[in-house]
Amino acid sequence: MKDFPAAFAARLADGATTFCRCWRLVRGDGAVLAITDHDQPLTVDGTTYQPEDGAEATSDVAGGDFATGGLDLSGALSASGLDAADLAAGRYDGARIELRLVDWREPEVFALLRVGTLGEVTLADGAFRAEVRGAAAALARVTGRTLSPACDADVGDTRCRVDLTAAAYAATVSVVADLGEGRLVVDGLTGFADGWFTHGWLTVTDGTAAGFAAGIKRHGADVDGAAVDLWTLPPVSLAGAAVRLTAGCDRSFATCAAKFANILNFRGCPHIPGNDVALWGPDPDGGNDGGSLFA
Numbered sequence: 001m002k003d004f005p006a007a008f009a010a011r012l013a014d015g016a017t018t019f020c021r022c023w024r025l026v027r028g029d030g031a032v033l034a035i036t037d038h039d040q041p042l043t044v045d046g047t048t049y050q051p052e053d054g055a056e057a058t059s060d061v062a063g064g065d066f067a068t069g070g071l072d073l074s075g076a077l078s079a080s081g082l083d084a085a086d087l088a089a090g091r092y093d094g095a096r097i098e099l100r101l102v103d104w105r106e107p108e109v110f111a112l113l114r115v116g117t118l119g120e121v122t123l124a125d126g127a128f129r130a131e132v133r134g135a136a137a138a139l140a141r142v143t144g145r146t147l148s149p150a151c152d153a154d155v156g157d158t159r160c161r162v163d164l165t166a167a168a169y170a171a172t173v174s175v176v177a178d179l180g181e182g183r184l185v186v187d188g189l190t191g192f193a194d195g196w197f198t199h200g201w202l203t204v205t206d207g208t209a210a211g212f213a214a215g216i217k218r219h220g221a222d223v224d225g226a227a228v229d230l231w232t233l234p235p236v237s238l239a240g241a242a243v244r245l246t247a248g249c250d251r252s253f254a255t256c257a258a259k260f261a262n263i264l265n266f267r268g269c270p271h272i273p274g275n276d277v278a279l280w281g282p283d284p285d286g287g288n289d290g291g292s293l294f295a
Contacts, residue, residue, distance in 0.1 A: 008111045011103055018105050022049045025118070026096040036102075044100060044107045087121050087235075090213070094118060097132055151256060151268040155200075155249040161265045169247040169260075171197075172205065178239040182217070182230035186243065189226040195219055199248025202228060207241040209234055216248060 004012070011019075020038035024047055027033075035052035036042055042049045086092060095118045102110040119131035145152060156164035164170055173188030184202075197219035204212045214232035221227070228245070249255055253270035257263045 004111045005109075007109045008101075008103075011109055018103050019101050020104050022100045022102050022110075024049070024098040024100070025092065027091055028094060029091070031091075038102075038104050040104070042102060042104060042107045044102050044110055092118055092121060092130070099132075147269050147272055149253070149268055149270050149272055149274075150251040151249070151253075151266055152251075153265075153267040155260075156246065159265065159267055160262065162260050162262055164246045170244060172242060172244045175238045175241050175243055176225060178234075178237040179227075182214075182233050183222075183227055184230070184238055184243075185222055185224045185227050186245075187225060189219075189245075192226075194221055197228060197245045197248055199250055200246045201248075202230060203244045203246075204234070204238060205242045205244055207238070209236050209238060209241060216245070219245075219248075 020036055020042070022034065022036040022038075022042065022044055025033045032047070034047045034049040036049040037052065038049075039051050041051065097114075097116055097118055098112060099114040100110045101113050114132070114134070116132045116134045119133045121130045151160075153159040156162050156169075162169065171189060171192065173186045175184050176187045177185040179185065189197075195218075197216050200216045200219070202214055202216055204210050212234055214230040214234070216228050217231050218229040219226070247259070249260065251268065253263065253266055253268065256266045
C-alpha cells in the first residue's frame, strides 16, 4: 500500500474532487516537459505544468509483486512543447516520467503516484499515445546472449565492426518525391543494387525534419526511380530533403560473408542444431555412425 503525505490523505478522505494529474517528462538530453490535465498552469514542487488539451491516461494497474502494471498517456499535439518531430525522431524514447496527483486549489498538496519511463510512442491524426513502463520493466531486458543461427549484433556497431561510413555502405541522396505511407523516391543511388539498403537506416540531414531517423523496410526500383519504404512515417513530407542511407543486413551468415566480408565478426551460431535436430531419432535407412549432422 502506498503511503500518502498527511495533508494529501486528509484531502482524499474528505471526498474532495479537486484533483488533477500532472506529468513531468525528462528526456535523455535533459530537456523537461511538464503538462497537466487541468485547465490552468500549475506550479508543483518547483515545476510549472502547462495545460494540455485532451491529455488523459488509462487506468493505472499496479501490484505488490514484480508485475509491470499498465498505464498509457495520450493527448493532442499542441503548443505546450510536445512536438511531433521530436516524438517521431525518438527524442522522448526512454524519457523519465513522473505522475503526480495534485489538488489544484492547493498545488502544494500532492502525491507522487508513479515513476517510470516512456516506452513505445505512436502518432496518428495529430495525437500521440505513449506507453509508460514501470521500473520492473527493466527486468524483462535481455542481459546475456541468446544463441541463434542469426547474428545478434546491429550492423555497424562495436561488435559487428563494419564501417558504415565507407562509400560502399552509405549514400547521401535527395528525396525527389514523398508518396505517403512511408514511401520515398530518391535520386542518387546509381550503382547500388536493389535491396542494398533494405533493413538499413535513413536519416534526414536537413530541413524541418533534420534528425529524423527510421528503419528501411524495402529498397528497390519504382516507376519513378529508386524508392525506399520506411517502417516509421516521417512527421512531415520529406520531398526535397537530403537524407543519408546506410546499408542493411538481414543478420544471416550468407549476407555477412557476401555483402560485408565480415564473417570473423559474425555474432550468430549458423551451425547450431535446431529443434528438428534435437527431436531426430535413429534413421532406419542411414548409417547412424555419428557423422556430421549437416553432411
